[in-house]
Amino acid sequence: MNRQIFALQRMVRRSISSSSRRQVENNVPKNQKLFQEDNGIPVHLKGGPADALLYRTTMALTVLGTGYVVYELVSAAFPKKKD
Template structure:
């Protein structure tokens, strides 16, 4: 609905002269898509059973191994090599932390310069 300002009262009122377009049934023509020269489109892929590729057997076995509920943390489910890597990481973190504390101690209590 269209509204206009009444010149006498200064209020907004509905417009008595409602104009409707005469060509409501026809839509403008679509201009179409213009591609730049050299545009390459992907070829149609052959239809498959599902939308996913076939998962290899060894990958399915690894997925089952890591999703099994056996109360082992995920970072240790890879076997003995994961345990060695985890232990090495813990030792390296402890050595780094000890080095940080050693540095803080040396900087807090500097040695006196001898003249």
């Protein structure tokens, strides 16, 4: 039993510590240049249309959620009268 566990540990360690099969291009300098550029665009929108869509979706959900919370608080504060 112990022999099988040790063999499994060796196999897992070997697969994790082995070098990657394909080399990945380093995009950090390119992204740093893009985000540090002074072009008047807020940093949370410099990623392009996907960032703009994510920002607008987040703002819409925030406004709708706030409105719903206010509605629920008002309806809880003024309960309907029973006849």
